[in-house]
Amino acid sequence: ISTLSLSTLLIGAGSLALIIxxxxxxxxxxxxxxxxxxxxxxxxxxxxxxxxxxxxFPDIPTGLPMPSFPVIxxxxxxxxxxxxxxxxxxxxxxxxxxxxxxxxxxxxxxRPNQELVAHGVAxxxxxxxxxxxxxxxxxxxxxxxxxxxxxxxAGIFNAAFLWLLVLFASPFxxxxxxxxxxxxxxxxxxxxxxxxxxxxxxxxxxxxxLLLVMTFLLTILVDLxxxxxLGIIVxxxxxxxxxxxxxDFSSHRPGLANGDSLEDYQRIQLPSGVEVFQIAGPLxxxxxxxxxxxxxxxxxxxxxxxxxxxxxxxxxxxxxxxxGNMIKDFHAKHTLLILSGLQEQPKQILVNAGVQSGEKGxxxxxxxxxxxxxxxxxxxxxKK
Numbered sequence: 378i379s380t381l382s383l384s385t386l387l388i389g390a391g392s393l394a395l396i397i398x399x400x401x402x403x404x405x406x407x408x409x410x411x412x413x414x415x416x417x418x419x420x421x422x423x424x425x426x427x428x429x430x431x432x433x434f435p436d437i438p439t440g441l442p443m444p445s446f447p448v449i450x451x452x453x454x455x456x457x458x459x460x461x462x463x464x465x466x467x468x469x470x471x472x473x474x475x476x477x478x479x480x481x482x483x484x485x486x487x488r489p490n491q492e493l494v495a496h497g498v499a500x501x502x503x504x505x506x507x508x509x510x511x512x513x514x515x516x517x518x519x520x521x522x523x524x525x526x527x528x529x530x531a532g533i534f535n536a537a538f539l540w541l542l543v544l545f546a547s548p549f550x551x552x553x554x555x556x557x558x559x560x561x562x563x564x565x566x567x568x569x570x571x572x573x574x575x576x577x578x579x580x581x582x583x584x585x586x587l588l589l590v591m592t593f594l595l596t597i598l599v600d601l602x603x604x605x606x607l608g609i610i611v612x613x614x615x616x617x618x619x620x621x622x623x624x625d626f627s628s629h630r631p632g633l634a635n636g637d638s639l640e641d642y643q644r645i646q647l648p649s650g651v652e653v654f655q656i657a658g659p660l661x662x663x664x665x666x667x668x669x670x671x672x673x674x675x676x677x678x679x680x681x682x683x684x685x686x687x688x689x690x691x692x693x694x695x696x697x698x699x700x701g702n703m704i705k706d707f708h709a710k711h712t713l714l715i716l717s718g719l720q721e722q723p724k725q726i727l728v729n730a731g732v733q734s735g736e737k738g739x740x741x742x743x744x745x746x747x748x749x750x751x752x753x754x755x756x757x758x759x760k761k
Contacts (some may be wrong), residue, residue, distance in 0.1 A: 384427045389556035392416055396564050404523045409561050416557035417549060430558075431551035441543060444505040454552035463602045465497075468512045472496050475513035484521045519568070584615045618659075620759065624658030636643075647749065648756040650680035657688035662695035662724070679712060681752045685745060687718025697730040713755055716741045717748035 394410045399408035420427060430437065476487040492513070495645035500510050521531050540551070578589050588608060647653070656668065692700075707714050719727070719741060734741035743750035 385554070385556045385568050388416060388420075388425070388427055388554050389560050392557040396560060400564075405525060410735055411566075412557055412561065413550075413553055414544065416554050417552040420554050421549075421552045425554075428555045429551060430553050430555065432554055437551075441540075442507050445507075449505060455742060459736060460602060463605055464510050467601075467605060468496060468500070468510055469493055471512040475518050476653070479518050479522060482519065483527060485527075503524075514565075530663070584619075586613070588612055620659060620661070621664045621667070624656070624660070624664045648753055649682065650756060651752045652679040653683045653685065654687070655685040658745035659691040659693075660692040660696035660700075661687050662688075668699065681713045681715060682707065683717055683742075683748045683752060683757050684714045685748075686723060687719045687720070687744070689719055689723050692723035692726045694726070694730075697726045697732070700727065701730055701732060704732065705740045711738075713738045713740070715742050715748045717742045717745050 394414070395412050399406055399411065406639065417660070419425065420429060425716055473489055476489065476492050479485075480718045481489055484566055498511065500508075503509070503511070517535075521535065526532075575589070578585050588611060590749065592604045592608040595607060617647075654671075716727075716739065724741070732739060740751055742751055
């Protein structure tokens with residue numbers, strides 16, 4: 378082993394050992410900073426042959442650069458916008474996760490909107506000084522809290538210290554060995570990996586295991602942005618699949634919600650020609666086919682169909698379109714439709730889609746009792 382390789386190995390191993398020992402015996406001291414200072418001082422005093430920041434990056438500037446506005450072209454926007462959204466998503470998730478970890482350590486409750494806005498403003502401002510996107514770091518936050526930090530003032534002092542370090546200690550930082558930085562990055566990466574969470578997710582469902590392993594392998598073998606993009610797409614598809622399984626369509630099946638009464642339902646005798654159909658769960662494009670297939674076996678078209686929707690918390694545009702087509706089909710065949718127990722969001726979507734109560738053979742009822750009364754009135758009018 379050459380002298381350079383041996384010295385690099387010793388500095389890296391010593392830095393790693395010192396960080397671990399300080400985290401165990403003196404957790405309130407900034408171990409990373411102590412290791413950097415000691416490693417740089419040792420290299421400078423004893424002239425140890427090892428690769429340093431100065432030897433790896435000889436043209437690295439000192440101090441803060443003057444602010445400048447970046448050059449923006451359509452080609453650059455088209456190239457960078459997808460990556461920017463991916464980075465913003467990752468930065469937001471990482472920052473919120475860091476805040477949650479800090480909450481668990483301090484017992485406080487962070488404000489997520491303020492957290493994201495602050496990071497966004499800081500990252501936008503750093504662009505004018507040649508900065509790169511940054512997030513809240515779990516390792517640094519945890520170290521800060523273990524050292525006694527409890528308020529945002531600790532973060533302000535941290536930023537001020539780094540600013541002074543850049544302005545006045547850049548020549549000294551040139552002697553920091555790359556091996557010491559590698560040791561710090563190793564500890565940070567291990568802390569961020571959260572191996573216990575990895576093992577915990579592996580023990581969960583097959584879909585969780587699939588997402589974890591796929592994202593993990595794509596991150597290592599391809600690229601982080603590709604892994605996150607595909608992970609979000611696959612997670613969305615799996616989520617929609619699970620949500621579609623949770624939706625229940627049933628004919629003449631009562632339930633309790635939003636004023637609906639099972640006792641009243643059993644007591645009231647529905648008039649001839651009235652059918653009841655209930656939907657339970659979110660009504661979106663992935664379940665429209667199931668809804669149509671469930672309503673189709675009703676056989677002969679009833680005079681009145683009560684569609685109980687008190688258990689439908691969400692309706693998307695596709696669901697509204699399907700309901701609109703069903704209303705038109707029923708209206709053409711002289712079947713009136715009563716929508717019972719509509720929640721606020723589905724009702725607003727239907728109104729925005731042009732579905733109005735009392736028009737084109739459709740009526741809204743606040744609950745199932747009102748829907749039954751309306752069905753009796755309609756049947757009585759048709760008999761006249």
